[in-house]
Amino acid sequence: MVEKKEYKEWPPFAPGTHLHDSDIKEKKVNYTWWEPEVQYSWSLGPAMSKFLQGLKNGIIYGIHCKRCKRVLVPPRSFCEYCYGPTEEWVELKDTGTIETFSISYIDADARRIEEPILIGVISIDGASPQHGFMHYFGEMSKDEIKIGMKVKAVWKSENEREGSITDIKYFKPLKGGAE
Amino acid sequence: MKEVAVIGGGMTLFRRRLKETGKELSYLATKMAMEDAGIQKDDIDMVVMGSAPDAFDGIHMKGENLLDGAAAAGKPYVRVFNGGGTGVFAPIAGWWHVASGVADVCLVVCEEKMGSCYPHPQTAFRHIWDPILDRPLNPNLVWLFAMEMNRYMTVHNIKKEDIARVAVKNKRNAVGHPCAQLADPNITVEDVLNSEVLAWPVQRLDISPPSDGAAALIYCSKDVVHKFTDDPIYVAGVGWNIDSTMWTNRDLYFPRYVANAAKMCYKMAGITNPRKDIDFAEPYDPFDYKELHHMEGLLLCDKGEAPILTREGVTQRDGDLPICPSGGLLGVGNPIAATMGQKVCELYWQLAGKAGKRQIPGDPRMGVGQAWGDIMQMSTVIALRRG
Numbered sequence: 231m232v233e234k235k236e237y238k239e240w241p242p243f244a245p246g247t248h249l250h251d252s253d254i255k256e257k258k259v260n261y262t263w264w265e266p267e268v269q270y271s272w273s274l275g276p277a278m279s280k281f282l283q284g285l286k287n288g289i290i291y292g293i294h295c296k297r298c299k300r301v302l303v304p305p306r307s308f309c310e311y312c313y314g315p316t317e318e319w320v321e322l323k324d325t326g327t328i329e330t331f332s333i334s335y336i337d338a339d340a341r342r343i344e345e346p347i348l349i350g351v352i353s354i355d356g357a358s359p360q361h362g363f364m365h366y367f368g369e370m371s372k373d374e375i376k377i378g379m380k381v382k383a384v385w386k387s388e389n390e391r392e393g394s395i396t397d398i399k400y401f402k403p404l405k406g407g408a409e
Numbered sequence: 410m411k412e413v414a415v416i417g418g419g420m421t422l423f424r425r426r427l428k429e430t431g432k433e434l435s436y437l438a439t440k441m442a443m444e445d446a447g448i449q450k451d452d453i454d455m456v457v458m459g460s461a462p463d464a465f466d467g468i469h470m471k472g473e474n475l476l477d478g479a480a481a482a483g484k485p486y487v488r489v490f491n492g493g494g495t496g497v498f499a500p501i502a503g504w505w506h507v508a509s510g511v512a513d514v515c516l517v518v519c520e521e522k523m524g525s526c527y528p529h530p531q532t533a534f535r536h537i538w539d540p541i542l543d544r545p546l547n548p549n550l551v552w553l554f555a556m557e558m559n560r561y562m563t564v565h566n567i568k569k570e571d572i573a574r575v576a577v578k579n580k581r582n583a584v585g586h587p588c589a590q591l592a593d594p595n596i597t598v599e600d601v602l603n604s605e606v607l608a609w610p611v612q613r614l615d616i617s618p619p620s621d622g623a624a625a626l627i628y629c630s631k632d633v634v635h636k637f638t639d640d641p642i643y644v645a646g647v648g649w650n651i652d653s654t655m656w657t658n659r660d661l662y663f664p665r666y667v668a669n670a671a672k673m674c675y676k677m678a679g680i681t682n683p684r685k686d687i688d689f690a691e692p693y694d695p696f697d698y699k700e701l702h703h704m705e706g707l708l709l710c711d712k713g714e715a716p717i718l719t720r721e722g723v724t725q726r727d728g729d730l731p732i733c734p735s736g737g738l739l740g741v742g743n744p745i746a747a748t749m750g751q752k753v754c755e756l757y758w759q760l761a762g763k764a765g766k767r768q769i770p771g772d773p774r775m776g777v778g779q780a781w782g783d784i785m786q787m788s789t790v791i792a793l794r795r796g
Contacts, residue, residue, distance in 0.1 A: 232447055238765060240765070241418075241441060243587060244420075244422040244587040244588040246421040246429055254426075329660075330556040332551075332610075332611070335606055339529075339531060340607075346609075349556075349608075362657055363542055364546060364548070365546065
């Protein structure tokens with residue numbers, strides 16, 4: 231035990247020394263530097279392999295959980311809620327509804343971009359409510375995009391597809407149900 | 410189960426970049442908490458460290474790197490981590506060390522040094538996205554929150570200005586906090602609404618800044634509390650909960666995992682009517698809309714009601730239900746795990762009447778702190794009470 235320090239206000243002071251960006255840039259402080267070089271190769275597992283193979287063929291697959299009576303997208307090998315195996319693959323439409331979206335003026339590294347990226351979550355027709363994935367939107371302006379809007383996938387040409395989520399280029403407005 | 414008392418708290422300056430190493434920051438926060446409690450290293454039985462992703466500090470398994478600064482050399486020590494939830498989860502882990510009876514005195518230290526990731530920690534955030542479905546789209550982490558905020562605003566028809574009021578309140582509250590990074594006594598709703606649009610609806614002043622910093626908290630068992638204080642603050646309850654990582658399969662307008670964590674905590678604390686039984690709260694506010702979202706998740710009001718309470722002044726420091734009297738993450742800063750300083754140390758300082766210029770009026774007896782993390786799926790909740 232040591233003697234307690236009694237102060238009227240806590241924290242009584244703020245220990246630490248503020249560094250400005252210029253302190254680093256102009257080498258006013260001592261620092262050391264490290265750039266990691268690491269590479270990864272992820273195998274996709276049975277469920278995602280089938281899903282991405284489907285995209286390569288221009289098909290969005292869901293998977294049925296019989297116990298929960300849900301059609302899950304993205305598909306998975308087991309149901310996270312009832313914890314049973316998922317069984318039947320279901321071919322879904324390539325249309326859906328915008329659940330939410332953002333109009334982004336920053337890229338992945340927070341660099342500023344002139345032309346905004348339209349990004350959001352699409353629930354896919356034929357799957358259970360709220361079942362879908364994140365993707366880009368196109369052929370619509372930032373003033374037109376709305377939650378609840380019906381959209382349709384725009385695919386890359388067959389020979390460009392490689393079994394990736396980017397085999398869909400973006401989702402465009404689905405007008406009057408006509409294609 | 411043993412009753413667990415809080416007997417000390419400490420925190421460092423929060424800034425975008427600090428000169429001290431993570432180990433040194435841990436030492437500075439711990440020393441302050443030891444002075445508050447009136448103890449030294451030998452009096453501590455066990456230590457819990459909380460620190461968020463290794464990628465920020467750039468030191469893999471950084472718990473080992475930090476332990477000397479956390480007064481843990483030669484002691485039972487563990488690092489816990491659940492992303493943004495860590496700032497409240499580390500004190501929950503510290504609580505169970507004492508509640509279980511295995512430690513009489515337990516120190517909890519939380520550290521984050523986001524400034525080491527150069528030039529901006531946003532680069533490290535890229536590595537938390539799903540590698541198969543999300544990363545090929547080149548996402549920015551702000552997108553997640555923009556999408557959640559938009560869903561919340563749209564479902565309840567909430568205006569951006571009612572959300573901006575949270576940023577204004579918290580940055581003004583932070584004026585009384587010596588560690589604060591973004592305190593601003595003159596900020597207005599217009600300033601927030603006119604700030605740069607990053608990913609609509611998120612604008613620059615809707616977001617808390619990345620920071621370096623550390624915080625510390627000391628617990629003891631009720632069995633020995635008479636040695637340290639005559640007016641103890643106790644942990645009334647704890648709760649935590651996580652939802653599925655399949656975030657595109659959930660309706661983002663309401664954080665049901667926060668409600669689950671809150672119910673677990675309230676049951677332990679004997680809180681039957683949260684709005685009435687809780688005197689003030691420190692919900693996690695890395696974005697202004699998150700304070701509102703979390704007030705609803707914490708069952709402090711109905712769904713969609715938080716912006717109305719904020720507009721009516723109920724959540725001001727002198728209001729009926731003060732929210733984030735510390736200044737929160739928006740005003741004091743967001744060194745992820747180290748936000749234990751605002752979310753838990755602040756509850757203790759307020760309940761003990763030690764918060765000085767930030768002290769809420771009246772006689773607060775029950776405060777709730779909460780944190781939130783992983784991919785919009787994890788929440789941690791703690792309730793402290795006086796007497």
